[in-house]
Structures are given as C-alpha cells and as structure tokens.
Amino acid sequence: MGFALEAAVHARRFDVALSMDDGETLAVLGANGAGKSTLLALAAGLLRADSGSAELDGRNLFGPRSFLPPHRRGVCLLPQEPLLFPHLSVLDNVAFAPRSAGESRAASRASALQWLAEVEASELADKRPGQLSGGQAHRVAVARALAARPSLLLLDEPLAAIDAAAAPGLRRMLRRVLAGRSAVIVTHDLLDALILADTVMVLQEGRVAEAGSTQSVLERPRSSFAAGLAGLNFVPGTSVPLGLVDAAGRRLEAVSETPLPAGVPAAAVFSPRAVSVFPAAPAGSPRNVLRVAVTDLEPHGEFVTVRAGHLSAEISTSAAAELDLVPGSEVWFTVKATAVTLFPL
Amino acid sequence: MGFALEAAVHARRFDVALSMDDGETLAVLGANGAGKSTLLALAAGLLRADSGSAELDGRNLFGPRSFLPPHRRGVCLLPQEPLLFPHLSVLDNVAFAPRSAGESRAASRASALQWLAEVEASELADKRPGQLSGGQAHRVAVARALAARPSLLLLDEPLAAIDAAAAPGLRRMLRRVLAGRSAVIVTHDLLDALILADTVMVLQEGRVAEAGSTQSVLERPRSSFAAGLAGLNFVPGTSVPLGLVDAAGRRLEAVSETPLPAGVPAAAVFSPRAVSVFPAAPAGSPRNVLRVAVTDLEPHGEFVTVRAGHLSAEISTSAAAELDLVPGSEVWFTVKATAVTLFPL
Amino acid sequence: GGGADPAGGDGETITVFAAASLRGVFESLAEDYEARNPGSEVVLNFAGSSDLATQIEAGAPADVFASADAPTMERLAEAGLIDGEPGEFARNRLTIAVPPGNPAGVEGFTDLAGVRLVACAPQVPCGAAATRIQEITGVRLSPVSEESSVTEVLGKVISGEADAGLVYVTDALAAAGKVEAVSIPEAAEVPNSYLIGAVAPGAPEGAQAFIDTVTGSTGQTLLKDAGFQPPADRP
C-alpha cells in the first residue's frame, strides 16, 4: 500500500524516485526550479513521464505501457496558482469535486460550506473568483482540494500567499486533515515541513538530494539546502583526520559521528549559535578560527544573525552593537570542534 | 516631496490615506483582502479611485479632476502574480522598461543582464516565461521591475514564492536597491518589514489600522494583526484601574505607559516568553492567571510555542515534555503584571 | 396551338424550373393554371438557366424546364433529359439602356464605341448576341465590364455607373422610369430564344398541359405584355 513513484522527464532534467507509506505526509523542499511542481504534475497525471512508473494503494497509476487518466487516480492537486473556475461562485468551486463524484447539488453545497468554514472563508461563498484578493483565492483553492477527499493529496505551496495572521490557523487545519491521509506538500517554509510532514525530501536540480524523517533531515542535513532551511552552517569538503578541508583550503576540526577514512567527500555542520565573533584573531580553546568579511546583518528580536558568505553566526544585539559591525567589516568566526558534526556525503 | 495618497474605492470598502518621505520604504501589512493590492493599483494608476488624490515628488498623480496615465507616473508595480510577457524571452522581459524608456537594444539588454545577475537568475536569460518554475518567474519579475528605475516602486509580496535558500540573498539585494528609493512593499513576512522598511502600515478591512516606524509598531502593536506578526499576545478590552477587562470578562493587570482613565477601549500586550505554564492553578507573585485549553503546539528548535486560542506561551521543549501537553490539555497561563503593557486603543 | 387552353390532370403537382427573368409571367400563369385545374398545384423554381440545368442533371425533381436560351436547353436534350423536342415559346432581343436623361447622348449602336459601356460577356447569351450585332454593324465595342448576366448590366445603368448597357427589351421595360431604351434595329436579326420542354423521364400528364398553357393564348398575352416577342413560327 502507500504511494511509490519513479520517473524521468528528460526535457526538465528530472529523475526522481520516492515511496511513501499509507497515511504518510511527505514534505518536498528545494530551490526554485528544482522540480517540485514537476513531481506533483507527474503524480496527478497532468504530465507524462518519459520513463518510469507509479503506484498508489496497489493500483498502477502509470507505467511503461499504461496511463491512468487524472480523474481516475484519486489524486488531487492544489496547484501553485489557485486557478479557481472563474465562471462558478466560490461555493460552487468548492462543491465541484463532490458534485463530480455524484453527490446531489444540495449535499455537495453543504459539504462545500463546511470546507469553506474550515479555511475561514465562509463569508466569501457567494463571491466570484474575480472579486477575491490573491490570498483569499488561495484559501478557497485549499478548500476546493480538500473537498475532493482524495487518496493522495498534492499541495503546491499551499500557504505561500496566506497572510501571517491566518497561516497558523490554516496550518493547524491542514495538520488535522492531513493526519492519516497520504499527502505530498511542496513548501518553502520550514515550519510547514516540521508541523505537517512525517518525512522530508529535498530536491536539487531534478534529483533527490536527501530524504528521511523530518527530524533527522533538519538536525543532520546532508545538503546545503536542507542546512540552510534548518538555519545551520554547512561546509562541504574532503575529510582529513579529525576534520575536513573545504574547497578554499580552510581546515575545520570536527567530531565525526562514525569513523571516517581520510580523503572522502564529507560535510561539516554547525549551528550559528555555536559561533562566536571577534574583532581580531583570538587566542583560546576553540580550534576553528575563520577570517571572514561580514556581508549582512539580520536583526530578529534580541539576536542578530551575522552573515558572512555561506556562514553565519547568531549573537546578541548588544554584542553586535559593541563590535560595531557593518557589512564589509572583517571579523573572526570561532567555533569549538565539539560543536561541529562531520559526516560523509 | 515624497509620496502622499488619499483615496476611497467604495466597491471594495477601501478608504486609506498615507504619506511617505522621499526615499522612504513603507511596508504594508494586513490580512488577505485587507486592500493591500488595491492600494498599489491606485498608486500605479491601474484603478481609479472614487474620490481622493495623490502626489509624487510634487507631481499630481490623480485628483478629483485629473488622472495621470500609468506610464507617465514613474511608478512601477511588481504584481502579485509575475505576469511575465509570454512572447518575450526572460532577457527581453527585463529589458522591457529600459527599452521603453528609449535605451538602445544593446544597452537595455546589458542592463537587463545586470539585473538578472542581481536576482541570481542569469542562467534563465534565454528561456521563455512558459519554461520557468513558479519561483523562477517571480525572481525574473523582480528584476524586470527594478530595471525600470522608478521614482516609486510598488512590490506586491515580492518574496512569497522565492525559495528559502534564495530568499535571504534576494532580500539583501532588495535592501540595497531600496535604500534611498521610495518604495511600498506589501508583505506577509515580518522579516521583510524589519529588514526592508522604515515605516509600517497595517491595513484592516480597507482602513489603516495602525502606522508608524517599523520598530514602534512591532514593539508596541496597536492592532491584533500587528501583534500577531510581532509574535506578541494582544488582548483588547476596556480599561479599569491598574489594567483592563476583556470581552470575556477576564481581568488583566498591566502597566500603563501613560495614565489611563477607566472605561476607555484599551489593549494589553505581552510576549509569549513572559508567560509561564502550570498544570494546576499556581499560587505566587504573578497577578495574571488565566485558565486556558491548549489548542496547538508548535515546536521550533529548543522551544515550543503553546497556543491556546488567541494567547500563546513559549516554553522549553523539555518543560513541555514534562507537562505532557497535548492539544486539549487544560492549563494555567501566568504572566507578571510588569510584563504586560497597557495602552489606549 | 391557339384556341382553348387544354386541361391537365387533377390533383397533380407540377414542378416547373424556369429562368429567373420569367418569374412575373410564370407566377401569373401558375395561378391561372391552378384556377382552371382545381386540386392541382404548380411549384415554381426560378434561377439562372444554367443553374437550373445543373440541378436537373443532378436529378432535381423537375417536370417542366423553361430556359432563357437555346444552348442550355440543347445541353439537357442531348443528355436525354427532355421529353421529345423542346419548343420555342418566346423571343427577346437586345436594346440599349441608358440612365434617365441619357447623359452621354447615345442615339444608336454606333455611339456605343465612345462611351462607358457595360455589356454581357460573350459566354452568356446576351453577350453572344452583342457580339453578333458587332459583326453585322462592323462597330467594335470595348466595354468597361463584361457581365455574366443582364441583371448586372441593368444594375450598373440604373445606378448611373455606366453611360449605357446592352440589355433585353423586357429588362428595359421592367425598369421603365429608371432607364431609357434606345432601340437597335439590327438586334432583330439575332433574337434570343426561350425554349420549354417536359423533363424526362416520368413527367406527369400535367406537364404537357402547363407547357400548352405557356404556348397558348393566355401565355402569349402575358408574355407580350412583359415585352417578349412571339416565337418564330407565330409572327
């Protein structure tokens, strides 16, 4: 049971395999153009793979010789743009799937009203899509997809256009309806992945860069993208005894989880909170001292994130003020070897 | 100088006035359908106000009897959907504005290439818009708007579709180009407002709910929306001596910034970090003890946000585990009166 | 011919395909026939002669065919689609039509050489007749337009677009008031024949009866009123 897909689309340099258990929610992360929407289009049957096959709950969706049309798949796609049917009222948009499934007009409208209430959009029921704001349209699209009660639900950035005040509520609602339902959710938002998904898959240029349980991927990212999402520093390089050497030849001492031979591709990961910032080269216990130029300062609350290229440090606002940091300042980042995790790539 | 607008659109229940200094960046926040895009459309000249007027750098944009057409305003709008011209390559899309301003084909392409590089989309230059992913298209749209070098730049959720890895870079770039340039940026993202804007305006149902410097609005929000964005608890009610009574009749003791007569509309604001959580009614110094039902738990890193309706508390993950919290648990929130700020609404 | 008009079969429907220029006459004739043969009905189909011929060739349900020229009728007769020998029932001849007031001052056929003239193309009967008259008179004409039907010629004269046009006497008569006629004596030598015949096979009895009505006194009177000349055998 569950969902398994393996497909390649040459024109988009896309080649991905995945499998999910029944009732599992998978978050797909990745940069713009990584192939996330392509993956969903393949699963929904809106795009044909050049090769590969897919199965859902034991039914074949497509294969080298077969192709189940979209409406027979029990797979519902909430696209990145809302695409509400412009000729139907908001209510009838949401009632579309139940109606197509053969429910009576009254019954389908009743369930549509329920789903609209779920996304806090009941008052929009009588409007036309053309009269909605961008975020209102997205909200209605979420309701419309949920009303289809699919075996597999595909959500393409469902919360990107929802306002900050409404997002938590909607996220909560999604978690409720996704519980026990197979779903794939494309997102740029870490919080979505954490709250909604059991497993995470990171796509990079049409390939799977890493996959695993949400916790493990975010705690021990194997790709710079996942590390960036998790807010961790990520330094790829080649392993040497007790650490690695990065592309620029800088040596980083680190603790390896498993014994690692020298000379293999490896990555070091550490938290910005573990990084201290000094105005001059410090003498002290930390083994890793990196000279960097500050590129950016991002204040949030009592802390400031000091970015220097790919690396970042998180220090208190007062410390930043004392250091008199501005973009361009030359500083030293230090981090204890015990705070750096090393693993093979 | 600067930009001033005052306009009403009855059909959308919109009635807003604002003014900005020259070179200032204003962030517009608000729930879906609050009127943010409408505001931008008015400023850009794509929608006519029923009444009102606007001025930019001393020039009249529209008034009761006048209406400057969009292309003469020096106002450039980056719409919520990218709307790249489908018949032009990405490069020519970005070169569109310089070319319209009379630059030669070569010169406009050269500057287009620069702007594409700024948004890290140089490799897309030869593609057609139809071949881009959602986020790629948004990125190119940002470049196209910037290439117009307008007197007033209007950005409608410029970063909503940009991936988490690229967003910081793009945000940095925006800050660079927005520095010293008049701009209005619509956003749902607090970080955008903090990093990019000098002042913030919160819209609610077509009216200005509050406005002021970014810092002051986020530190002392006067609307529940701004409080929500700033991650603060916000309790509106009626003032009583030493505090207020909310709609549910609960009394909250608080410190008033300015002496407040009793019986006026007021609001109390406090940070979730100032809230402690107890499994049973505690006895102790905190004056405010509220019995609540947990609706949601949001883990982030070492902390967990415990939501209970409109209120939230932030506690450590271990504390949450000890309390054995699940949605539905009945707990007590406590907060010291000195941690609660009271102000008139 | 002559004498009392014959009676046809009762309760029959006769379908008559007739050249468009015969409409007025044939509608009166049909009424007259129906009045005298209660229960019978005459269905009339009007179009250009060659259109009608094409239709009959393709199996159209025609019982009687009245053509405005001889070649078209011969075409059908050769194809065995006409019952017996078709007979001439009227003649027509060319005349010069000029706009009211005769602005170009056309007095006769020879004057046509210098004016803006519209005629029929040599491929159609009225054009063929014009060509013959040119041969007889030795006058060479260069029309600004060679139309495919007389109606078009007449239209251009009525609208004042042309200074003169070569049309049939009947056309000029029908458009009296909108055009003036200048006669061509030589035209009498190249008359245009109207032929009628029953369509083979299977024309009903009434078909011949209707043909007899046309060639009989009623028909001839109506035709004369419309400006037609009698057929050759009946001066």
Add this chain to the structure above:
Amino acid sequence: MTGTAPLAAPDRVRGPRAGFSGLPLWLFVVAALGALFILLPLAAIVVRVDWTRFPELVTSESSIAALKLSLTTSAAATTLCILAGTPMALVLARSAFPGQQVLRALVLLPLVLPPVVGGIALLYTFGRQGLLGGTLSTLGVDIAFSTTAVVLAQTFVALPFLVLSLEGALRSAGGRYEAVAATLGASPTTVLRRVTIPLVLPGLLSGAVLSFARALGEFGATLTFAGSLQGVTRTLPLEIYLQRETDPDAAVALSLVLVAVAVLVVALAHRSSGSAVR
C-alpha cells in the same frame, strides 16, 4: 485569472471612471475611419430605399414566407453547427495528431469556395445521383430541393465560422482549468460540461452568432443545391435575388429587413453573453 482582481482594472465599472484602458488616441481615429467604411454604404442604402413602398414590399406574402423560412432554417443550421462544430473545435484545439494542420485547412474550405461551387459539391454528394444519393434513396430519404437541403447548405457554409471562433477561444483559454478539474475527479465528459464549455461560452456564442449570420445571408449554395421553391426553399436572400431581376428597389428594401434581423440577433446575443459569463 483568479486572485489578481486589482489588476483587472475595469472593475466592471463603465464610463469615464473605468480606470486603465491604455489605448493611444490615434487609434480611435483610425478605428472611426474603419467603421465609417462599413457604415457609409449602409447609410447609402438606407437613403436610397423607397420608404413609401417599404411596408407594402416587406409585407408581401412571398417576403413573409421567405423571412419565416430564413429564420427557421438558419436557426436549424446554427444548431447543427454547434452540435458538429464544437467537437471539431475541441479536437483541433486540444489534441495533437499528424495531419491536424491539413484537417484544419480543409475544414476552412467552405469559407473560400464560391458558394455556387459549394452548392454543386453538395449536389454531387447528397443529390439523387451523388456519392450518397444511392444510399439515401434506398433509405427513402430525398434531400435535394427540400427544406432539409437548405439547412444542409447553410450548415456547410456556416460551420467553419463556428469551428474557427471556438477553436480560437479554446486555445486562448488554455487547458489549465481542465487539468485542475480532472484532478478533482471530474471525468472528461463532466469537465467538458462543467468547465470547458462554460469557460468558452462567450466564444461559442459569438461563433454561433457568426454562423447564424452567415446562414441567414447564404445564397449561392442554397440556390444550386436546394433550388428556389416558395415556402420550401426560397429563403430571403433568394427572394432578394429574384426581386432584383424584376424590381431592384424591392430587392434593396428586402435587404434592409435582412440587415435589421441580423443586427437584432447579434445585439441580443452579445447582451446575453455579457450577462452570462465574465
């Protein structure tokens, strides 16, 4: 598109406050000249009509019979065009197969075929001695020179109008809404009925209006294929043609009736399409 209403400037408001139209001024001048080119000839006709005789001409038995016949046959032809043309437009717009270009070009042919030749072609096909003539007579059907023949002739010349307008509308609408509808579980037939057709309704309607207008004005093919029998196959254009032989003024007066009917139909159709969708 949904969700960006503020950019869809006109906001359903008409008149001077309607927001951004963005047409250069010179364009209106050129457009006015173009409109004049069509309107002047119409005015010229109206001026020439003998209005004292107009009522009598227009209410003659034969005119009324012709008008009735024209209206019923054109309506029937339009219905046939919708039934046969909608599937053709859908296939041309939404699927891809080898030879599609050729098929499209062929379907357009009745547009360019002189109507008389079209009539001959129909006669060669459905006539007693035509391609299908034998089959049809065996079935006891005799089409030529019946009202059915008029409808067929009109359908033949009007079909391309419907196919073309609709295909254009379908192509510009794109297939994205249909895709979404399919993933919501709607079968192709449901998608067609509930999404595709409603979405392109304005296009379908303007196609139908065009077809109706073309059928109403059809003359050459009808004359050749169906003949000109009063009350059976003599439509208004045929009546006008015949009148011209004997009474050109009457012909012009009758043309005005045709024009009036057409204007009425077009205006009504646009009125209802305006309120239906968009």
Add this chain to the structure above:
Amino acid sequence: MTGTAPLAAPDRVRGPRAGFSGLPLWLFVVAALGALFILLPLAAIVVRVDWTRFPELVTSESSIAALKLSLTTSAAATTLCILAGTPMALVLARSAFPGQQVLRALVLLPLVLPPVVGGIALLYTFGRQGLLGGTLSTLGVDIAFSTTAVVLAQTFVALPFLVLSLEGALRSAGGRYEAVAATLGASPTTVLRRVTIPLVLPGLLSGAVLSFARALGEFGATLTFAGSLQGVTRTLPLEIYLQRETDPDAAVALSLVLVAVAVLVVALAHRSSGSAVR
C-alpha cells in the same frame, strides 16, 4: 500564464506521450462525422473533375489572369483589413462607451448582407452618383470598374472577419499584461506594439487568414460594384461563374484551383503562427 509550466501539460511534445488532453472519446466520433460532412462534398467534386482536361483548363490565359488578379487583390484587401480592423477590434475589446454594442452589430453587417446587396451599397457610396461620388470625382478619383473597386469590395466583406477574430483574441488575452507594461513606463503606443499585438498575434493571424479566404472567394459584391473585365476586375470566382455558362466542368476544375490556393495559404499561416508565438 507564466510560471506554472508544469500544469501546461503538453510541454510542446506531440504524439502519444503528449500528456493530458482530457477529451472524452465520443467527442472524436462526433468530430469525425462533422469533418466528413465538409470533406465528402469536396471529395465529390474531386471525383467529378475531368482530370485529363484539367491542366489545359487551368492554364488557359483567362484562368491565369484571374488567378493573378485574385491573389493580388486579396492580398491588398487583407492588408487593408489589418490596418483598419485592428484599431476597430482594439476599441471594441478594450474601451467602453455608450452604443458600443450597436457599433459591434453594425460592423458585423457585411457578414449577413447578401454580397450582391453589399455591392449595391458600395455602388451607392463610391459610385459616380453615390454619396461620395461627387467628392471623389472632384479629387479626380474614379473607382468604378477598376481594380481598386475589387479591393474595396473584398475589404468590405472581409473586414468583419478580422475584427471579430481579433476582438475575441483580445478579450480572452485580457488587459493585465498591458497594465504591467504601462507601469513599466511604456506609452500606449509602445504597449500596443510590444505587448498587445505580439500577444494576440495568433488571433490576428487567423483573422487575417479568414479575411484573405473570404476576399479570395468574394463574388457577389465584386460583380455588382466592380464589374467583370479580364485582367482588371474579373477575379477567379467571377471567372468560374462565367465558365459555368459554357463549360461546367471547367468551372469545377477552376474551383479546385481556388480551393488549393486557400488550403495552401491557411496551412502556411498556421505553420508560421505555430512557430511565432506560443
């Protein structure tokens, strides 16, 4: 729309792997029947043509002259239609003014007017004694019986085709791209040239093809307004009509030439539009 490419399923791939088309199967059957209705008559004609005489008939001096004249006048008329019709379509699609509905209906009239009546109307307008006749002769212009008259007649009947197709395309394209272009500082004329026209190019092209086809097949108005003189005003349809009087076979053969030319033009136009935009 940009940026949702994965939903625009066909992905420019043709053939069986082309992804989601979503048409119910029965639709193809109905479409095939519809296509047959148009193709059978064409086949019937092809079958009847006397192919041994075909080359001789088609290459006669008069046929060649008529074909040449038809091609040049139709091309000229199409150009005029584009020049006059594009502004009209823009005004009808993009601006709102009282009486717009009426204007649209009037512009469609040449569609429904029997061509002969259209010719009469033109005669009454541009003829020597027409509305503008006096003005024109003062200017030394004499249109009647000239090739110019042919072009005018063809433009008159073909203009509505261009206006309609283009208006439809403009309406479905919507005005949102133009709005964005305006805020990027492009003047209305620039927007027109660089955004509007390229966006609706397929619609403009198919409108132009329709106009060309209609102009190519035009017969009645030309006959009435311009007359019929070999090499000057006798276009291919007029030649065909005339040939019918003496040699119906020749007429049918010539019609096939007309059809072939039309198919060629339509196919070429669709080829180039396919590669241009989209």
